[in-house]
Amino acid sequence: MLPFRGHDESDDTISRGLFIETLSLIREHNENDESSDVSKKEKMAMVLRYVDRLGVVKERFIGVVHVTDTSSLTLKATIDFVFTENKLSMTQVRGQGYDGASNMCGEFNGLKAFILRDNKSTYYVHCFAHQLQLVMVVVAKNHDGTHDFFEQLDLVVNVVCVVCASCKRKDIIRESYKKRLQTKIGIGETETGRGLNQELSLIRA
Known part of the structure; x- marks a missing residue:
């Protein structure tokens, strides 16, 4: 040893x-x-929190997805793609949580704002x-x-x-x-x- x-x-x-x-x-x-990642690529990790039929809150790691950049539009498009691939609907989302970066929680052009435009029920909570x-x-x-x-x-x-x-x-x-x-x-x-x-x-x- x-x-x-x-x-x-x-x-x-x-x-x-x-x-x-x-x-x-x-x-x-x-x-x-x-x-940094050995492949020198930007990655986005996705985790879903949900309530099962017994009322138990659970979290599931969906995966790590390659993104070309970290702009809010790119992240939104990637999330939409992952949801589609996993047969999930944005209309069922009731919350979203990120850090305080402007591309994530910006009031007008942040990822939070883009998702809220698709679904008013996706209330934002700081991670x-x-x-x-x-x-x-x-x-x-x-x-x-x-x-x-x-x-x-x-x-x-x-x-x-x-x-x-x-x-x-x-x-x-x-x-x-x-x-x-x-x-x-x-x-x-x-x-x-x-x-x-x-x-x-x-x-x-």
Whole structure:
């Protein structure tokens, strides 16, 4: 198993651990280190919330749909297409929820407004998940511990996903780990023996 953390994570040590070394490696080999889709395409996720025959509120993830851009007209056309493909009717929709971006909730040219023109019953509610995110951002900005926790958590998930998605990156990590391990054994920082220093796998988050 690869060590996630090192016993000394300062800049001048070779024992900083897998996470920090992986993060540094990705930054060195990717000028634009971002969490965009590997196909470089804009995507829109669609989730439906409904009430079943027993009165239980349920949510279902419909899918992720490719869109050419994020303009309100394009998003509206895509939603109409998905509804048609799934034999759904916009007349049965009773609510819609997005974040506060102008292309989503604009009063006249936002996605909200276009859907309301088709169905006056589709009342708009600001996405509660987005509101929670905004609250967390404010809390994180005012509490260093909270900010550091979510920042590290985000980096951990992104790094693991980026590494696990590429065989080449895995090979680079293994080779880097092998060289560091050889160096540490050479200077006496790591013990050798049966069952020690075995690299097994990189687990996806």
